[in-house]
Amino acid sequence: MEDKSLNRSTDYSKAVAPFLTVLGITVGAWQFTSQMSHESKMEFSRSMYTKKLQAYEEVGKAVGDLLVVPHDERLWISAEDTLAFDSCLERFRTCYWGVLPLVEDTTVEVAMIQFKDMARFYRRGENDYHDLAREGMSLMNACNQSLESHWSRPKRGE
Amino acid sequence: MLRISFLSLALCFGILVNAQQDALATLTGDGSQQWMVIGNAMTPKCSTGDATYTFSAKEVVVQECAGGAWKSTKEVLEPWNAGGKSGIAFGGARYEVKSLPASAAACKGNANCVRLTTVPDGKTDATRSIYLAH
Numbered sequence: 157m158e159d160k161s162l163n164r165s166t167d168y169s170k171a172v173a174p175f176l177t178v179l180g181i182t183v184g185a186w187q188f189t190s191q192m193s194h195e196s197k198m199e200f201s202r203s204m205y206t207k208k209l210q211a212y213e214e215v216g217k218a219v220g221d222l223l224v225v226p227h228d229e230r231l232w233i234s235a236e237d238t239l240a241f242d243s244c245l246e247r248f249r250t251c252y253w254g255v256l257p258l259v260e261d262t263t264v265e266v267a268m269i270q271f272k273d274m275a276r277f278y279r280r281g282e283n284d285y286h287d288l289a290r291e292g293m294s295l296m297n298a299c300n301q302s303l304e305s306h307w308s309r310p311k312r313g314e
Numbered sequence: 315m316l317r318i319s320f321l322s323l324a325l326c327f328g329i330l331v332n333a334q335q336d337a338l339a340t341l342t343g344d345g346s347q348q349w350m351v352i353g354n355a356m357t358p359k360c361s362t363g364d365a366t367y368t369f370s371a372k373e374v375v376v377q378e379c380a381g382g383a384w385k386s387t388k389e390v391l392e393p394w395n396a397g398g399k400s401g402i403a404f405g406g407a408r409y410e411v412k413s414l415p416a417s418a419a420a421c422k423g424n425a426n427c428v429r430l431t432t433v434p435d436g437k438t439d440a441t442r443s444i445y446l447a448h
Contacts (some may be wrong), residue, residue, distance in 0.1 A: 262436045269434040273441055282418045282429065294397075 198234070205306050208259040212299040218248040220291045222275060223256070231284045240278070245275050267291075267298035324343045337401050337411040338393060340428060341369040349446035352422055360384060367446060374404050401433070407442075408433040 222244040225237050233241060252268050274291040277283040341347065347369055354364040354425040360379035368375040374391045377384045389404040400412040414421050421427035424447035432442045 214420050220415060261364075265439075266434045266436055269439060273431065273443075280419055282420065283412070 186275045204259065205303070208261075208303060208306065211251075211255045211259045212262060212264075212303065213253050213266075215248075215299060218244065218251045219271065219295060222248060223289060223292050226285055229285055229289075231286070232281055233278060241275075241279060242268070245272075245279070248272065248275065261298075261302040264270045264295070264302050267295040318368050338369075338371070338391075340411060340413055341367075341402070342371060346370040347448060349428070349448045352420065352424060352427070352445040367444075376405070399433070402430075407435075409444075414445075421447065 182186060196238065222241065225241045225244055226236065226255060230237075249272065252272060256268060271291045271294070274288050278285065278288045333372060341349070349367045349369065351363075351365045351367075354360075354366075359382050361382070362379055364379040366377045367389065368377075372391055374389050375386060376389060377386045379385070392403045394403045394408050399410060400409060403409065409432055412429045412431070414427045415427055416423055416425045416427060418427065420429070427445065427447050430444040430446065434441055
């Protein structure tokens with residue numbers, strides 16, 4: 157009688173052991189895949205952040221160059237500054253069309269458009285230096301906020 | 315401390331309301347005022363692109379030239395403010411209003427000259443500026 161029950165429990169363990177092995181392998185594989193997927197997402201996010209940072213640094217440089225052209229921060233543009241101003245504006249526009257589409261952020265894009273417009277208005281003598289500097293500051297703030305929100309914002313599809 | 319916070323809040327609100335009223339007052343002249351697009355043909359027959367804007371407190375009447383005749387539309391006028399900026403909104407677009415000196419090239423010597431610039435809507439890269447005089 158005891159032998160029979162011992163045999164039965166041995167049969168059960170024989171049947172369960174492979175099942176547990178398969179289950180263990182499956183869970184391990186799933187865990188590995190999910191970890192890899194998370195890692196690759198993080199890697200992508202990290203590389204996007206780096207690209208964004210580089211782009212914004214370039215934007216910041218272009219904005220700074222434009223803002224230092226008017227000597228002594230003159231309220232209105234003078235004739236001797238126009239050539240240098242145009243050249244800097246060209247560089248900013250290159251930045252706008254060449255770099256930003258890769259790391260597009262709506263708030264930054266709007267701020268860039270407004271700065272670009274303001275630079276044109278300043279060049280034409282419609283707005284003064286303070287307006288231009290204010291738009292430049294707004295643009296840099298928008299870049300800063302975009303970088304800050306990069307890690308907090310849930311990505312599309314997550 | 316609380317009083318200082320309230321005072322700062324009231325001051326910011328006051329500045330904002332004042333800026334909005336400034337934009338509106340510039341255009342309406344505290345009543346109703348008609349503005350012409352600078353460069354409009356002065357001949358009796360209008361040409362395409364000519365337009366006039368009559369601003370009052372709540373609405374704007376836009377007259378545009380199409381096929382040599384004026385076509386009039388009425389739009390609701392609303393003030394707006396966002397992100398430290400303010401202006402007016404009508405016809406589905408938001409505008410910033412700026413009074414310009416007569417010396418500005420775009421004003422073509424008009425003493426009462428304003429510029430309405432559309433605020434980017436995030437859909438297109440282009441902004442539009444309308445130069446008006448009365």
